[in-house]
Amino acid sequence: MGSSGLFALSMNHTEPHSCGLANPQFLILIADMSVNQDWSCDDILQFNQFDGLPFSSRYYTLLKERKALPVWGAKCEFMDYITNNQLVIISGTAKTGQSTQVPQWCAEFCLSVQYRHGMVVCTQIHRQSTVHLALRVADEMDVNIGHEVGYAIPFQNCCSADTVLRYCTDDMLLCEMMSDPLLEQYGVVLIDQAQERTVSTDLLLGLLKDVLLARTELRLVILTAPQSFDKLLRHFGNVPLIQLEAEQPSEIVYGTRRGGVKDYLYASLQLVMEIHQSHEHGDIVVFLATEQVYNPRIRASSIVIQPISKSQAECRRQLIGPTGKCFRLYMENMPLPADNTPHILESDITSTVLFLKRMEIAGLGHCDFIDRPDPEGLMQALEELDYLAALDNDGNLSEIGIIMSEFPLEPQMAKTLLASCEFDCVSEVLTIAAMLTAPSCFLVPTVEFKQLAFKCHQNFHHTEGDHFTLINVYNAYKQSQHSLHCSTERWCDEHFLSLSALQMADVVRTELTDILKRLELPLSSPAFGSKTNILNIKMALLAGFFMQVARDIDGTGNYSILTHKHVAQIHPLSVYGTESPKPNLPEWVLYHKHTLSENNCIRTVTQISAHEFIQMTPQYFFYNLPSSESKDILQHVIKHGSAAPGKGKSKAQTLNNSASEEQSYERCVIQ
Template structure:
């Protein structure tokens, strides 16, 4: 077998020399070979002393025991599944071995990409692997994450988030520039990962030279073997023993029990950092505040208790300032996260894990077009992965549930996100792939039929599909934007209504994490601060503190806006000059918003802030942080960005509209499908007041769904458009 073997491995090289040449010749060859050993084959430079130090640490990793078996499987099989315990070195070492294998073939089939489900995991792994390979980050090893790329034309190994590799398939459907594709953390079952699993199942058939590596948990390897058929399986086991402590009964208040146990561990004087797996992200922030409040009351001789926030769904990993800085006393870190935050735990000093045993999952309901919260036990796979956080050292895992509960009451694997998510963006992507001949996707777990039907229906309303169900010209352009299809449709509409600059800013702000902080003085100060803050992109720390804004979230919005602006220029869409302050501009922005969000309209039915949504008979209230909340006169009709059931059935990010504006911009075939209601009757009266010519125009629009933006008479609207 002719794969590349690491120069620094402890191998026997006697077979490389011919004993008949004599001792002198052999000694000369050994010296020449020793000189070669000091050169890095990836950049041609001498190895540093740090390389050899890190190599010794790498050889101690449990995954190193299966290196030869993995290289054999990679040589003889097109698909290799690597399963096993967490924190054994799979994510850092397997890609490096793939780089060694590809180097032996001079990368004739392409370079290597390794996907991650979290942005920060991808960045951190790229930095670590570049250090271990003794090369420069951004050159031989790099990363590609949303709004950031650290690669060049010479990059041979890149770490990428799964959604970025999925988007790369839009311009390169068969991923022809890669010879080896590694899908990591497949057991997390994110929507992009499941889509990649399905599409690559066809790609490996069409590209026999392509190698596919799938890294997952032990519990999922059988399912993957059945799904892919002929594969090779490599199993990695941790060498550390973990002590698991169960409670005698299920806890009534898991959150309080977890914090009580945290302080008991701290008072026991046993050293080591602590990871707490909580039920939801709201509990992360709540626990953070409690730990900070209790800090001054703790015995100073025990050291400082430092809470660290790890939000799996956020684009940013939030850390306490100076977390890694110098400190005279002992500092014990408490990492607060949820079910899918295990891969964000990188430190090797964790000695304790606290597992509450339940999770609050967001499950999308196609009927009401929003997420509902379901409280359920974690799966056996999740429970095992939490214990394996201690795989880098021995430690204790405290499970706040009985052992028999895990054996008898929980499922083996967690549900796939493809069965719990809004599928509109995914269907738009697959329609785009259908143009390249990859529209069929053999999913490992089939999505719910009602979710697929709702996604197709929404894309039809947005004019993304033609009469044959294929992508329209609008749909092709919409698929270029890495945002919600409704938002991308609003951006396209802004080209007609001459408010592109403003719409790009709005799109960036609603896509980024919320930048609004809650000041202690209350709602009135919130409104005053936010309505007076006109320079959203002066994201300096001082300015953000003054107006109660999250500086890092604003910087993320800046990056998203720059990316959207680049896409507009790349596909040569017109960008109008900004017109902030003009009354006509407010109306234009509302028209652009309604062109994408006409399915998200609500009306105050009683004058008391009880909003009934048009598309379904769900009642909601304004979010407490809305600019309209607790005002003297709330708007009767609103367009909203998000309906949140977990936050007391609230409408978030809204703008006041008038019914005639909705009638002007909503497709007639959407309006005709709305359920009967008083609100629909009011809108019907507005339609009846239109001229016969306009009514005829709407009927034509029903039969030609992709002919958008038919002109209607201008109608007045309230000159107010607040994004809050």
């Protein structure tokens, strides 16, 4: 008999095995049929269930490494739990492999016979870890990143219609819930690093309790550290718990200085150099102190060095592994808090409340918080949203509040962007919003080049203030992209500007523009530089940031903040800062941020006039301001159209007044 080719394809859905999963196998048999031909195992190829292609040799190499991870021994137990329960908690330390392996098992679960529909989403708290984990898992699953495995971080989406496993930051999943409150496209939701207690993670854990009741087929998996599972069990009740055995912890070397270290950054750098010079080769990881506790009473962040918690210190220690050393700058007997404070108790929650008000429309307004927000912070957030006209008389979202919630911006900036549509300065405000959302573009180098950097930055300074300076920087960056003489990267280096920050601002600006188009809001052509445009930009900024206004009380740069009468100085790197040559200090300013520290600073400052402030301020906000000399001046302006007698005007204010005299001083609040 002559030889002939044989091609056989079979798909075999096996019965559920001990792990509770029916795992489909794709087999292709290829042979040259001849007399007395025997089949061998080499003729059988295993195919990837996620893309239908043969596994590569690297897949088997990585599989061997995966099976050596501490979490691997819990796979069968986990698959049984997730098959029969809606919620599973896994408690493990760093380096157990839970962040890479458990999501893959969930993807297998969603592809099994019983559960063929729905993706898997796994949240992370940091953008960088989101991307790195997605890349690693795609490699382990032997698929292409952006296809079967993808990731989504703010302003960057690397997913497709083929994606079955999606890593994303916790705030990105919250954004998805605005349009898909029940997360119906997902079969399994994983919340990783739950012990870090970020605001977004706590919101997700609170909202998902109701989502599970509405979707009985949905599965929720929570990954946390050993020190935190007790609180989760109390919150969610009697649910399955898998505790992973940790490796032998690393050696600890404690500090010897009583009273702790004052300059922790200098002490850390000094220790790094000592380790580098006296120890063998290896990597060094340094965890720096967290500085900022938001204070709702004064609407400012305080720079306060807080001690690390015992649970957080142990999590950091586990990252090192059994062969490394953990150096702690504090003494062994130093009293530490047991757990780190949930972020929701020390953050500005205005954006959080706006989001929850939006979720009420979808029927998910109730959020069962693990730790409820501070009542004072909650009331302040509601008050701010009311001032911004985001709430109606019944306390529900108004039409403008619904539109504000569509933008990935703080509520004040979202209101400013909407007001720019009324004042015909959308292009410029889009740039301001994007530049303030992205990291700071200004690089501050070492002492040797510090003065040169300041001189370069001063070339972009705008006399009207820092918001306008940001427009100058962005416009110059866009022009550099068309230069034939110098690359954009080199241009940024020469001007001590961060290329990555400007690229991020460009991406943010594009996304904000797309949202405006989707909402069919009017766009305007660039008109930066004209007096009318400058005034319109200030009016739009005041529409959102009228609660962040201060006045120079003595002509020397001591600014009293209207809402609580604290005194602050302008940041040294501002257009009006001490580093600028002979700054002309304005009397009235609008600022973006106020930070309490040894030198209280207001950042990103633009000069305004009393008349402009009065025009854009809701009447009931103005009358709720505490009594002060500044309030008396404003009341006199309302009655008489000018500053009170005896109160000097700065040159900047005089110029502003002349520009605004042509307009009515009646209030012009954007509703």
